[in-house]
Amino acid sequence: MTKIDLFGLFAEEIATAVAPYGLEKYRGRQIAEWLYQRFVRNFDDMTNLSRATREVLAAHFILGRVELQAAQHAGNGQTDKFLLALGDGLAVETVLMRHNYGNSVCVSSQVGCGMGCSFCASTINGLVRNLTAGEMLAQVLFCCQQLGDTNRPDSIVIMGSGEPLANYEQVLRFIRLCHENYCLNLSYRAVTLSTAGVVPGIDRLAAEGLPVTLAISLHAPNDALRSKLMPINDRYPLAALLAAADRYATQTGRRVTYEYILIAGVNDRDENARELAALLRGRLANVNLIPINSVVESGLLRPEAPRMEQFLSVLRANHVNATIRREMGSDIKAACGQLRHAVLLGDGPESN
Numbered sequence: 448m449t450k451i452d453l454f455g456l457f458a459e460e461i462a463t464a465v466a467p468y469g470l471e472k473y474r475g476r477q478i479a480e481w482l483y484q485r486f487v488r489n490f491d492d493m494t495n496l497s498r499a500t501r502e503v504l505a506a507h508f509i510l511g512r513v514e515l516q517a518a519q520h521a522g523n524g525q526t527d528k529f530l531l532a533l534g535d536g537l538a539v540e541t542v543l544m545r546h547n548y549g550n551s552v553c554v555s556s557q558v559g560c561g562m563g564c565s566f567c568a569s570t571i572n573g574l575v576r577n578l579t580a581g582e583m584l585a586q587v588l589f590c591c592q593q594l595g596d597t598n599r600p601d602s603i604v605i606m607g608s609g610e611p612l613a614n615y616e617q618v619l620r621f622i623r624l625c626h627e628n629y630c631l632n633l634s635y636r637a638v639t640l641s642t643a644g645v646v647p648g649i650d651r652l653a654a655e656g657l658p659v660t661l662a663i664s665l666h667a668p669n670d671a672l673r674s675k676l677m678p679i680n681d682r683y684p685l686a687a688l689l690a691a692a693d694r695y696a697t698q699t700g701r702r703v704t705y706e707y708i709l710i711a712g713v714n715d716r717d718e719n720a721r722e723l724a725a726l727l728r729g730r731l732a733n734v735n736l737i738p739i740n741s742v743v744e745s746g747l748l749r750p751e752a753p754r755m756e757q758f759l760s761v762l763r764a765n766h767v768n769a770t771i772r773r774e775m776g777s778d779i780k781a782a783c784g785q786l787r788h789a790v791l792l793g794d795g796p797e798s799n
């Protein structure tokens with residue numbers, strides 16, 4: 448008989464799972480607090496349960512965890528990137544960012560990715576598998592432990608490897624778990640979900656009625672260029688994508704973030720900025736300009752700083768809300784699948 452993993456279950460589900468062994472209903476919440484707030488990973492450490500109960504539980508259940516496989520720390524000491532091994536030996540990347548306005552964790556939603564974007568290292572070997580809600584939560588709790596005293600992230604961004612809307616049920620379950628007061632008690636507004644543009648998933652998320660922040664990876668101001676960079680654009684072209692984003696903004700009252708990677712000579716000209724401004728005019732939108740992290744395989748490079756500033760000023764002159772994302776991780780390849788890929792290729796970093 449395979450043992451059931453309690454890590455990643457809601458308190459009520461834990462209560463139901465352990466009820467056949469004579470545990471009262473309130474024990475579900477107690478166990479959830481051990482798992483999600485006190486980082487306990489052994490039944491033996493759950494000291495408000497009797498020894499006999501702990502033994503019965505250990506005989507029938509497991510408590511899933513992630514193990515550190517490699518770590519990189521950025522020079523400025525603000526960004527840590529972790530390669531975390533899952534129960535089956537596969538690994539995903541998680542990034543902990545310490546901003547002066549709070550701590551943020553960047554979570555992976557899949558091992559690998561099936562989206563095929565030309566600039567992204569996560570997709571080089573395709574999709575391997577979806578992560579479970581428990582595996583996503585385990586990434587966050589690993590970072591919580593690194594935070595020591597402060598112990599809780601102020602925000603979570605689902606922007607690691609994978610396409611979250613291609614793993615919809617588990618991602619939603621993860622977001623709802625984080626919100627529970629026996630878990631992180633995190634407000635939905637503190638969660639950002641980034642998508643390559645899966646239109647049906649955006650509508651489904653809007654219908655949940657949760658004020659989660661939606662980020663859309665736009666990266667190009669017209670279909671011809673976007674289709675070259677992102678195959679998903681052939682399925683859901685810009686008009687359909689922006690219409691879905693508008694519905695999301697209307698239904699949730701939340702301003703949508705548009706991510707736009709700046710790639711030298713590809714999408715960084717003034718005319719691209721003007722076209723982008725025209726596309727977003729009148730929309731409830733923030734544009735986040737991201738200097739591309741060069742991935743050797745793709746040969747794509749970031750523009751010089753003055754070019755990026757000029758792109759930004761054209762957007763602003765056209766009344767678009769825009770910022771250049773502050774760089775935190777490029778010196779440790781913290782972006783997007785680059786650490787996992789390096790380790791897979793055998794030229795990974797030393798753990799430190």
Ligand code: SAH
Nearest residue numbers: 567606609610641642643664706739740783
């Ligand atoms: N699949 C989702 C979430 C993961 S990617 C999405 O596409 O949004 C998270 C963000 O990192 C996206 O905006 C993605 O386009 C961006 N990204 C991917 N590769 C990058 C690179 N080499 N440099 C900078 N940003 C990159």
